[in-house]
Structures are given as C-alpha cells and as structure tokens.
Amino acid sequence: MFAVFRTLLIGQFRDAHTLFWTILLPFALLIGLGLYFDEPVYAERLLAGVVAVNILFGPGMVTPFQVMTLRNRGVFKLLRAASLPTSAFIAASALARTALSLVVGACLVAASAVGFGVKPTIPGLALMLFALLLGSVCFTAVGFITGNLARNESDTSMISNLVCLPMLFASEAFYSLEHAPQWVKIASLLHPFSHFVDLLSAAVHGSRQADTWTSAAALAGFTAVCLAVAAATFRWDQEGVRFRFLVKD
Numbered sequence: 404m405f406a407v408f409r410t411l412l413i414g415q416f417r418d419a420h421t422l423f424w425t426i427l428l429p430f431a432l433l434i435g436l437g438l439y440f441d442e443p444v445y446a447e448r449l450l451a452g453v454v455a456v457n458i459l460f461g462p463g464m465v466t467p468f469q470v471m472t473l474r475n476r477g478v479f480k481l482l483r484a485a486s487l488p489t490s491a492f493i494a495a496s497a498l499a500r501t502a503l504s505l506v507v508g509a510c511l512v513a514a515s516a517v518g519f520g521v522k523p524t525i526p527g528l529a530l531m532l533f534a535l536l537l538g539s540v541c542f543t544a545v546g547f548i549t550g551n552l553a554r555n556e557s558d559t560s561m562i563s564n565l566v567c568l569p570m571l572f573a574s575e576a577f578y579s580l581e582h583a584p585q586w587v588k589i590a591s592l593l594h595p596f597s598h599f600v601d602l603l604s605a606a607v608h609g610s611r612q613a614d615t616w617t618s619a620a621a622l623a624g625f626t627a628v629c630l631a632v633a634a635a636t637f638r639w640d641q642e643g644v645r646f647r648f649l650v651k652d
Contacts (some may be wrong), residue, residue, distance in 0.1 A: 411496055412499040412503070429453050434595035441545055442518075446520065447521055449519075450519075455574075457504065461546070463549075466543055467550035471550050474639070478638070483539065497539060505605060512531070531607070533619070534619075545566065549566055595621075598625065
C-alpha cells in the first residue's frame, strides 16, 4: 500500500489538472478576491472559502479523471491481480490527496497571514488540520464515486460539475446564505461541502462549540457514507458493473 501511496503522491505533481485545481486556482482566488474585497472581516471568510474550494476542486474534481485514466489504461487490473483490496487503494489515494492538501492549505494560511492580516490561533489551526484531514478523505471518496459512474472523459466532466458546482453555490464559502431562499438553506444542509466550510470557518474566526461539533459530526457521517458508496461502485475495468454489491466478484 505504501508503494501505491508514494506513486500516487508523486504523480500528482506531474498532472496538469492537479497543478491547476489544487495550486494555481486557490492562490489566484485568494489573491484576486483578497485585493478586490480589501476588508479584514472578509479576509477570514475568504481564507476558509479558498481552503475549502481547494479540497472540493482537488480531490473532488481531479480524482475522477485519474480514476477513469487508470481504469482505461488497465492499471486497476494489475492491482486486482496483485490482490490489492479496493479499500486499500481508495485509502492510499485519499492519503496522497490529503498530503498535498495539507501542504497547499499551510501555504494558503501563511499567504493570508502575510498578505491580508489573518491571524489564526493555535486551537484554530488544530481544528483546521482536523477539518482538512476529514474533508480530504470525504471528497476523495466523492471523486471516486464520480469516476466510478463515468464511462469516458465527457461523462467524467459532466458528472463532476453536476456534483461539485451545486455544493459550491449552496454553501457559505464566499458569501452568506442569510437572505437566501429557504429551500437553498435546506439544500445546504444536505451535502458535505457546506458542513466542511462551516468547520473551516469555525477554525479561522471561531464559533460556538456546539456548532463546531455539529459540523464535524455531519462531515464525518457524510465521509463514512461516501467511502461506502465509493467502495460499492468501484470498477476494476471499463466493462465492470457500477454497483459491485449486486454481483459476485
């Protein structure tokens, strides 16, 4: 499993999609919006939002393309021949994504502190670390689900956008939903990204402890469900069934 983790981690730095979605885009958003909305209060919201988007667009939107590419190249068949459990491969992928997310997240925090005066506390950084660990695993699983359901690159792009973009818009990553329609507020409670944003916001500028634990519990629940669905829909080859629990391997 360690060899798979190391290979996936190194491969991330050679992948153009990964470099754009997890490094270039977050820093472009942070600098661009930070300079445009030059307000200390918004700087804290912006940091939480950009760190959250880094996880959503990294593990959530890049992972599906990597899953599809590895499957089409027959890499999964080799892993199956080596008797590597599905759960072990998903875990290795999540760990590789998490390692990159932690490095990028630390750089974003440092850039916000230097450029926009954000002053994270030690408890806040600890909570952010926990949120990044849990969020990376959750959205890597979401990426696997998308990649498992897609048959080709067009399917992957379409499903990724249909899954990730509504979660981004129905959250408080960059704006408040206080005056949003009631159905939008309800929808924001029904997906993991909103709870992930709430947890990061609590880490950046503080929140009531009860709210923090509620967000953490909700994100943990979504993570468990997404991991289970990712394992259940995993396909070793292009012709494999989408729901593995319906047939015997």
